[in-house]
Amino acid sequence: xxxxxxxxxxxxxxxxxxxxxxxxxxxxxxxxxxxxxxxxxxxxxxxxxxxxxxxxxxxxxxxxxxxxxxxxxxxxxxxxxxxxxxxxxxxxxxxxxxxxxxxxxxxxxxxxxxxxxxxxxxxxxxxxxxxxxxxxxxxxxxxxxxxxxxxxxxxxxxxxxxxxxxxxxxxxxxxxxxxxxxxxxxxxxxxxxxxxxxxxxxxxxxxxxxxxxxxxxxxxxxxxxxxxxxxxxxxxxxxxxxxxxxxxxxxxxxxxxxxxxxxxxxxxxxxxxxxxxxxxxxxxxxxxxxxxxxxxxx
Numbered sequence: 001x002x003x004x005x006x007x008x009x010x011x012x013x014x015x016x017x018x019x020x021x022x023x024x025x026x027x028x029x030x031x032x033x034x035x036x037x038x039x040x041x042x043x044x045x046x047x048x049x050x051x052x053x054x055x056x057x058x059x060x061x062x063x064x065x066x067x068x069x070x071x072x073x074x075x076x077x078x079x080x081x082x083x084x085x086x087x088x089x090x091x092x093x094x095x096x097x098x099x100x101x102x103x104x105x106x107x108x109x110x111x112x113x114x115x116x117x118x119x120x121x122x123x124x125x126x127x128x129x130x131x132x133x134x135x136x137x138x139x140x141x142x143x144x145x146x147x148x149x150x151x152x153x154x155x156x157x158x159x160x161x162x163x164x165x166x167x168x169x170x171x172x173x174x175x176x177x178x179x180x181x182x183x184x185x186x187x188x189x190x191x192x193x194x195x196x197x198x199x200x201x202x203x204x205x206x207x208x209x210x211x212x213x214x215x216x217x218x219x220x221x222x223x224x225x226x227x228x229x230x231x232x233x234x235x236x237x238x239x240x241x242x243x244x245x246x247x248x249x250x251x252x253x254x255x256x257x258x259x260x261x262x263x264x265x266x267x268x269x270x271x272x273x274x275x276x277x278x279x280x281x282x283x284x285x286x287x288x289x290x291x292x293x294x295x296x297x298x
Contacts, residue, residue: 023035034065054071058083085099085105111126125140130154146167153165172185179197186199212224239261245262245263271288273294283295
């Protein structure tokens with residue numbers, strides 16, 4: 001944006017004639033009278049104002065010989081008419097902008113008129129004002145408020161919902177899911193297990209308290225355990241190999257239960273011939289497991 005300065009008075013001379021000259025237009029003698037010389041021609045004041053004077057672009061009246069004339073780009077003003085169209089401040093010796101309809105504006109009014117408008121109060125946001133911008137929209141800092149509580153959000157965190165904006169607190173109470181464990185709102189992140197939302201920091205192993213998000217775990221009576229803690233604290237021990245039975249965590253997914261003892265399916269085998277007995281007939285003799293044939297050979 002360029003601001004301009006006017007170029008001063010037009011090129012004519014006003015004086016009192018001491019020699020014998022006649023008016024170029026009406027031929028009246030000019031000796032001893034006030035006259036105007038323009039473009040090498042001498043004329044009386046009356047003819048100058050009627051024929052030669054420039055017309056003020058603001059008031060539409062001739063700029064007489066006794067008036068101070070200002071001009072810019074073939075446009076002319078009385079000095080008293082050369083004022084800001086918006087605030088009426090005199091622009092003589094001041095920078096200005098020539099806008100639509102040949103109206104002149106001062107630099108301050110031009111800056112205000114061309115400034116972006118606040119989405120809240122619709123007033124201009126001028127240079128130096130604190131503001132908030134979001135998706136090509138702009139607000140004064142104090143006009144950017146929560147749609148729910150009406151408190152100023154300013155440069156703080158917020159959540160957009162359609163045409164509305166919410167502070168963190170109002171968004172939590174109005175929209176956020178509630179954690180299945182602590183019952184507090186989940187404002188970011190979180191996870192879902194069996195269609196229930198959890199904070200990541202609330203979904204933890206009941207024994208070691210490590211977070212289970214993205215890790216293998218198992219649930220036992222509404223308690224969650226990581227693999228290691230399940231093996232150590234919860235899992236039954238195989239009567240054959242004495243290691244934890246962790247169905248789904250390692251080799252073998254089936255468990256064989258007999259009376260008060262349990263086996264990995266691959267550990268449940270004949271004590272004598274080592275034949276696998278999972279889902280097969282077996283015999284228990286003196287607390288040991290045998291296939292149907294081996295007890296006959298004892």
